[in-house]
Amino acid sequence: MDQLPVADLVIRAKRGDAAAFGELARRHLRAAFAVALAVLGRPADADDLAQDAFVIALERIADCREPARFSGWLLQIVRSRALHALEKRKLRDPSDAAGDVVAASMLGDVVLRGYLLAALAELPQAQREIVLLHDLDGWSHAELAGALGLTEVNCRQHLFSARRALRAALAAEEIHGTGT
Amino acid sequence: MEPEPEIDLQALDPSRDAVAWERRIATVASRALASHRRRNRALRRGAIALMLASACGLAVWWSAPRHAPPRAGADLLDWAIGDVDASDVLALEAGHAR
Numbered sequence: 001m002d003q004l005p006v007a008d009l010v011i012r013a014k015r016g017d018a019a020a021f022g023e024l025a026r027r028h029l030r031a032a033f034a035v036a037l038a039v040l041g042r043p044a045d046a047d048d049l050a051q052d053a054f055v056i057a058l059e060r061i062a063d064c065r066e067p068a069r070f071s072g073w074l075l076q077i078v079r080s081r082a083l084h085a086l087e088k089r090k091l092r093d094p095s096d097a098a099g100d101v102v103a104a105s106m107l108g109d110v111v112l113r114g115y116l117l118a119a120l121a122e123l124p125q126a127q128r129e130i131v132l133l134h135d136l137d138g139w140s141h142a143e144l145a146g147a148l149g150l151t152e153v154n155c156r157q158h159l160f161s162a163r164r165a166l167r168a169a170l171a172a173e174e175i176h177g178t179g180t
Numbered sequence: 181m182e183p184e185p186e187i188d189l190q191a192l193d194p195s196r197d198a199v200a201w202e203r204r205i206a207t208v209a210s211r212a213l214a215s216h217r218r219r220n221r222a223l224r225r226g227a228i229a230l231m232l233a234s235a236c237g238l239a240v241w242w243s244a245p246r247h248a249p250p251r252a253g254a255d256l257l258d259w260a261i262g263d264v265d266a267s268d269v270l271a272l273e274a275g276h277a278r
Contacts, residue, residue, distance in 0.1 A: 013216075016213070016216065016217060016220070018209070018210075018213050021209040021210075021212050021213045021216070022205065022206065022209040024209075025205045025208045025209045025212070026205050029204070029205055029208060030193075030194065030195055033194050037192065043192060043194070047194055051204065051207075051208050051211075054208050054212065055208060055211045055212045055215055056215075057212075058209075058212030058213070058215070058216055059212060059215040059216045059218075059219050060219070061216065109191055112191045113191040113192060116189060116191055116192055117192070131187065131189075132189065132192075134186075135186050135187050135188075135189050136189040136192060136193055159184070160183070160184050163184035163185070163186070163187050164184055166187050167184065167187065170187075
């Protein structure tokens with residue numbers, strides 16, 4: 001099952017194949033989380049929303065007309081639900097900001113997480129999505145371009161700008177954000 | 181344009197706790213499957229209900245008495261509910277009187 005192309009998994013899921021549902025969740029739940037986090041800025045909210053959006057998307061899997069483009073279709077559902085949730089959150093608390101999760105009492109890994117979230121909050125939403133999908137979920141530029149409706153060159157430019165801005169923000173806090 | 185090195189976002193990765201992540205995937209998949217089946221069942225029942233309602237509607241229409249053909253000329257009821265000139269009705273009434 002883990003070797004099957006996404007299009008085949010979607011076709012199986014449309015027929016109600018339980019294993020296909022599990023495999024789709026395994027492959028795409030983290031990307032759904034990345035997009036929800038890019039919009040909402042809070043991991044706990046993003047986690048809940050990604051799960052709910054995923055359940056809704058799979059419930060309506062019959063509406064996915066192009067199985068090969070499942071990820072773009074799914075991320076669109078996640079994004080629109082996240083934007084709606086963000087609007088509701090702003091209405092509840094107008095002073096609320098996406099990056100206000102850095103608490104003074106945070107320690108160790110949680111501090112790093114707070115700084116990363118704060119630095120991400122400074123980026124435009126498209127750049128947040130691209131850097132999270134690429135650097136967190138390992139998407140290629142071609143996959144990003146297909147799912148987000150951009151050109152590969154655009155994706156590269158966004159990723160370049162996002163990384164540079166993140167690195168500058170983290171350097172200001174003396175956090176080493178470089179990976180490999 | 182020199183490629184910027186990758187940013188280490190592991191601190192934000194929800195799958196770092198592998199056990200919890202697997203549990204979450206299983207939960208999402210089973211919720212989605214249950215929801216998908218519920219929806220399909222509802223759609224199937226809706227389609228059956230629609231077919232039955234259409235069949236009943238057709239049966240009622242088929243068994244209903246046919247309307248009589250409309251009468252020629254105008255009368256008081258036509259004038260009251262329709263766009264019939266009053267002089268036509270008066271002329272008709274006069275004809276009846278004769």
